[in-house]
Amino acid sequence: MDFITALLEDYTLRTVALGTALLGAVSGALGSFAVLRRQSLLGDAISHAALPGIGLAFLITGSKYPLILMIGAALTGWLATAAVMVVTSRSRIKYDSALGLVLSVFFGLGLVVLTFIQKLPDARQAGLDAFLFGQAASLIERDVVTMAFLGGVALLLLLVLWKEFKLLSFDLEFAQSLFLPVRALDLMLTTLLVMAIVIGLQTVGVVLMSALIVAPAAAARQWTDRLGIMVALSMIIGAGAGVAGSLLSTESSRLPTGPTIVLCVTAVMVVSLMVSPARGILWCRLRRRHRNRQLRQEALLLDLYALAGQHRDRFHAHDESVLIIMRATRASVRKPLTALAERGWVRSSGLAKWSLTQAGVEESQRLMRERAS
Amino acid sequence: MTGFQLEIQLTAIIVAAACALPGTFLVLRRMAMMSDAISHAVLPGIVVAFFLTGNLSSPLLIVGGTATGLLTVVLVEAMRRTRLVREDAAIGLVFPALFSIGVILIARFAGDVHLDIDAVLLGELAFVPFDRWVVAGVDLGPVGLYATGVVGAITGLFIALFYKELKLATFDAALCAMLGFMPTMLHYALMGLVSATAVVAFDAVGAILVIALMVGPPAAAYLLTDHLHRMIGLSIGLGATAAVAGYWVAHVLDASIAGSMASIIGLEFALVFAFAPHQGLFSSWHRRRLQRWEFARKMLVIHLLQHEGRPEAVRECRVDHLQDHLQWEREFAGHLIRQSELQGLITREGVYLHLTAKGRSIAQEAMVS
Amino acid sequence: MGYAVEVRDLTVAYRQKPVLWDIDLKVPRGVLNAIVGPNGAGKTTLMKAILGLIKPAAGQVLLNGAPYSRHSVRVGYVPQRGSVDWDFPTNVLDVTLMGLYGRIGWMRRVGRKERKLALQALEQVGMQDYAQRQISQLSGGQQQRVFLARALVQDAEIYFMDEPLQGVDATTERAIITLLRQLRAQGKTVMVVHHDLQTVTSYFDNVLLLNVRRIASGPVEEVFTEENLRLTYGGRVAFVQASG
Numbered sequence: 008m009d010f011i012t013a014l015l016e017d018y019t020l021r022t023v024a025l026g027t028a029l030l031g032a033v034s035g036a037l038g039s040f041a042v043l044r045r046q047s048l049l050g051d052a053i054s055h056a057a058l059p060g061i062g063l064a065f066l067i068t069g070s071k072y073p074l075i076l077m078i079g080a081a082l083t084g085w086l087a088t089a090a091v092m093v094v095t096s097r098s099r100i101k102y103d104s105a106l107g108l109v110l111s112v113f114f115g116l117g118l119v120v121l122t123f124i125q126k127l128p129d130a131r132q133a134g135l136d137a138f139l140f141g142q143a144a145s146l147i148e149r150d151v152v153t154m155a156f157l158g159g160v161a162l163l164l165l166l167v168l169w170k171e172f173k174l175l176s177f178d179l180e181f182a183q184s185l186f187l188p189v190r191a192l193d194l195m196l197t198t199l200l201v202m203a204i205v206i207g208l209q210t211v212g213v214v215l216m217s218a219l220i221v222a223p224a225a226a227a228r229q230w231t232d233r234l235g236i237m238v239a240l241s242m243i244i245g246a247g248a249g250v251a252g253s254l255l256s257t258e259s260s261r262l263p264t265g266p267t268i269v270l271c272v273t274a275v276m277v278v279s280l281m282v283s284p285a286r287g288i289l290w291c292r293l294r295r296r297h298r299n300r301q302l303r304q305e306a307l308l309l310d311l312y313a314l315a316g317q318h319r320d321r322f323h324a325h326d327e328s329v330l331i332i333m334r335a336t337r338a339s340v341r342k343p344l345t346a347l348a349e350r351g352w353v354r355s356s357g358l359a360k361w362s363l364t365q366a367g368v369e370e371s372q373r374l375m376r377e378r379a380s
Numbered sequence: 381m382t383g384f385q386l387e388i389q390l391t392a393i394i395v396a397a398a399c400a401l402p403g404t405f406l407v408l409r410r411m412a413m414m415s416d417a418i419s420h421a422v423l424p425g426i427v428v429a430f431f432l433t434g435n436l437s438s439p440l441l442i443v444g445g446t447a448t449g450l451l452t453v454v455l456v457e458a459m460r461r462t463r464l465v466r467e468d469a470a471i472g473l474v475f476p477a478l479f480s481i482g483v484i485l486i487a488r489f490a491g492d493v494h495l496d497i498d499a500v501l502l503g504e505l506a507f508v509p510f511d512r513w514v515v516a517g518v519d520l521g522p523v524g525l526y527a528t529g530v531v532g533a534i535t536g537l538f539i540a541l542f543y544k545e546l547k548l549a550t551f552d553a554a555l556c557a558m559l560g561f562m563p564t565m566l567h568y569a570l571m572g573l574v575s576a577t578a579v580v581a582f583d584a585v586g587a588i589l590v591i592a593l594m595v596g597p598p599a600a601a602y603l604l605t606d607h608l609h610r611m612i613g614l615s616i617g618l619g620a621t622a623a624v625a626g627y628w629v630a631h632v633l634d635a636s637i638a639g640s641m642a643s644i645i646g647l648e649f650a651l652v653f654a655f656a657p658h659q660g661l662f663s664s665w666h667r668r669r670l671q672r673w674e675f676a677r678k679m680l681v682i683h684l685l686q687h688e689g690r691p692e693a694v695r696e697c698r699v700d701h702l703q704d705h706l707q708w709e710r711e712f713a714g715h716l717i718r719q720s721e722l723q724g725l726i727t728r729e730g731v732y733l734h735l736t737a738k739g740r741s742i743a744q745e746a747m748v749s
Numbered sequence: 750m751g752y753a754v755e756v757r758d759l760t761v762a763y764r765q766k767p768v769l770w771d772i773d774l775k776v777p778r779g780v781l782n783a784i785v786g787p788n789g790a791g792k793t794t795l796m797k798a799i800l801g802l803i804k805p806a807a808g809q810v811l812l813n814g815a816p817y818s819r820h821s822v823r824v825g826y827v828p829q830r831g832s833v834d835w836d837f838p839t840n841v842l843d844v845t846l847m848g849l850y851g852r853i854g855w856m857r858r859v860g861r862k863e864r865k866l867a868l869q870a871l872e873q874v875g876m877q878d879y880a881q882r883q884i885s886q887l888s889g890g891q892q893q894r895v896f897l898a899r900a901l902v903q904d905a906e907i908y909f910m911d912e913p914l915q916g917v918d919a920t921t922e923r924a925i926i927t928l929l930r931q932l933r934a935q936g937k938t939v940m941v942v943h944h945d946l947q948t949v950t951s952y953f954d955n956v957l958l959l960n961v962r963r964i965a966s967g968p969v970e971e972v973f974t975e976e977n978l979r980l981t982y983g984g985r986v987a988f989v990q991a992s993g
Contacts, residue, residue, distance in 0.1 A: 047472040107595035116642070266481075288464070547847075
């Protein structure tokens with residue numbers, strides 16, 4: 008409770024919370040499209056490539072005004088995307104190599120620029136380092152206003168072109184057949200992704216910003232099959248993890264912001280992967296176990312039925328070992344047989360011997376009919 | 381050149397070579413981004429091993445880093461196998477989490493020892509000569525040089541021994557499995573070596589340059605050759621060149637060595653991308669242009685052949701008709717006719733065109749194939 | 750007489766969805782056997798499951814009467830052309846030699862004897878002049894022939910070929926069919942995933958009609974009927990009637 012009161016009263020905390028909620032929501036929304044378009048790692052390349060842009064913007068203008076740094080970041084981030092596209096379309100270099108190359112080369116250039124800045128006589132460069140791992144505490148009202156403006160524009164454009172982007176992500180060729188300007192839309196969506204990344208750089212840092220693109224979307228995807236709901240959930244998850252992570256790190260000076268936010272959003276993602284009702288790993292495993300058990304039981308029942316066909320007496324008892332040989336497995340048949348007995352389809356007749364019941368014969372015949380159809 | 385400078389450059393060359401070796405296979409297996417993932421994910425392993433030993437040059441750090449590097453590979457594979465997320469998303473989910481754990485561990489528990497975050501990310505090659513290996517008072521050289529040398533040698537040995545198997549696993553994993561060569565085992569062995577290389581290179585050049593060295597030179601070499609062994613050799617050469625050039629550029633500009641090396645790698649790639657003999661932008665542009673001319677010339681002689689000696693020839697075999705009928709630009713058609721005349725394929729008689737014997741045989745050949 | 754390929758109750762599932770359901774199959778030795786079915790019928794999956802490249806949910810596979818392992822029977826596999834990266838930096842001879850890697854064994858290098866065998870196989874498919882050619886410079890038909898040569902050097906008893914006739918030129922198609930008949934004459938068994946219904950009767954002895962389940966299998970003249978095709982393709986087979 009104290010924490011919430013503090014949040015409401017403390018101006019700095021409120022600014023930080025607002026800023027991170029904003030960037031989480033925007034990257035959650037655009038990240039959904041990136042993940043669906045298999046561009047999860049493009050975000051990583053863009054965010055690393057933003058570093059030289061930030062440095063150069065500062066070097067050229069001498070200003071640390073957020074909008075200027077963000078424009079610089081966006082320009083080189085966008086240039087990196089273009090480089091990846093040119094390299095993959097004009098040579099046999101594959102997408103992954105182009106990403107790795109562009110990411111590391113741009114980052115390297117950024118390092119060179121940063122070392123230049125460090126040598127400048129005036130001390131204003133302090134703070135650019137925060138762009139590596141992010142620093143939520145450095146957020147002030149001016150930053151949040153800029154973020155809100157850029158994020159708002161990005162989200163608005165996303166909403167306006169929703170139908171088109173949806174089609175582009177789902178079925179590119181179909182979109183082309185409708186004479187949609189596919190290339191322009193692609194460029195637009197990529198530009199919005201660049202904006203989403205640039206907004207988060209100051210808080211989360213260039214190194215880890217990509218996680219905020221991928222994780223909320225991947226988590227949201229587990230809960231729904233509809234794009235609209237996915238984007239909304241992804242925004243909520245991104246904003247929630249952003250606020251939680253940044254507040255935790257403001258609490259303790261020894262918790263860097265970017266990594267803390269990343270761990271928060273990763274936690275949500277892991278939980279989603281595990282327990283989401285339709286696709287979650289736990290439920291799937293339970294369902295598969297149940298189904299396999301049932302399949303094993305049916306197979307055993309049919310084996311018994313087949314064996315019974317060789318005798319005049321349909322209820323002749325057979326030894327477990329015979330069934331094991333028929334199944335060609337070493338797994339125990341005792342458990343599934345017991346389960347079948349509980350359903351009244353087989354009956355144990357003495358030591359490790361089993362026979363069909365009348366109900367079992369009928370069930371076998373029903374199964375045979377079902378399989379034949 | 382001072383002894384220190386020599387040692388720094390030697391280390392840089394060895395790091396570049398050690399990265400290029402497994403990097404070639406990463407590029408060919410379309411797993412270049414695994415170098416990004418692994419080079420970040422070795423951090424928590426290094427940090428934990430450091431906490432256990434209290435020694436930054438303990439070999440246990442390599443073991444720890446390799447362990448978390450392999451953990452990344454296992455986790456990515458496990459997530460991919462659930463089919464809940466795609467492989468690229470899986471990579472993008474796993475390594476930031478592991479790297480974050482590493483960064484937080486450093487920030488919380490090691491803030492005041494010599495293991496700070498910037499160094500991790502950026503590396504400091506210039507510090508390599510200060511950590512020396514001294515046995516019984518004899519200075520044997522920088523520890524970093526030995527560490528990278530040993531890991532590089534092991535990687536080289538592995539690739540030399542299993543060259544054939546790695547090639548098959550990379551080209552056709554299914555056949556590799558059928559012939560009993562265990563592609564999965566080879567994959568993990570290779571990824572283990574990538575991890576170990578990332579750990580030793582980490583100290584010298586930082587996480588990001590590891591990616592540049594593993595992906596850049598092999599990608600450039602891929603555009604220069606069609607032989608696997610030459611691709612490996614070229615990668616090492618390009619990497620080593622970038623290492624030395626990057627060092628001197630950094631020296632002159634007084635900038636980050638790792639950053640300069642990555643920039644030089646980018647420059648190398650850009651040059652190769654533009655000017656490579658067969659795969660480069662210019663040569664493929666030139667080839668396309670030649671093909672266009674070649675095709676147009678064929679069209680011209682075939683057109684003339686088809687109407688040769690027929691009543692409509694008067695109409696069809698005129699220069700101006702080509703422009704309408706074959707929809708060639710006036711300039712293009714004129715140029716083409718002059719060229720074909722020079723090559724002895726056609727003769728020109730006022731506005732009429734006639735095939736020569738040579739032109740006729742070329743047209744006939746083109747129509748058969 | 751034993752069967753070359755015997756499949757019992759084979760079920761393969763991705764997630765909850767069965768891709769192959771309860772397949773039973775017996776293929777005698779020395780026949781050319783086509784596997785036919787619509788897209789998504791599980792043809793490639795069946796091959797991969799038989800070869801142990803995919804783990805089945807249930808069922809058993811016997812090759813020459815024994816569970817398949819590397820040493821029990823020599824098997825040659827020709828995957829779909831698109832399953833590998835033809836930009837890989839290597840040449841035709843080298844790809845052909847890969848078929849011999851199993852016999853050469855771990856860590857040992859390719860010798861002169863292997864080179865000779867590979868060149869012979871290339872000659873069989875009419876590619877001897879291309880031995881040093883980079884694989885990125887081959888046409889589709891040439892790529893397919895290199896894959897065939899690679900399978901030939903394996904000197905297998907049973908061959909599995911995934912769409913070897915898909916998108917190849919007429920010359921290559923004739924060459925491949927001649928080759929298949931030569932293999933049959935040598936007593937080899939060949940399983941071929943095939944997409945062209947018109948040519949099934951003229952090219953193959955046996956056929957398996959597959960659509961997640963086994964619809965029918967056996968000698969072409971008995972099994973390749975309009976009724977069975979309708980069951981396999983669900984009514985969309987008007988075009989086969991024309992060919993009779």
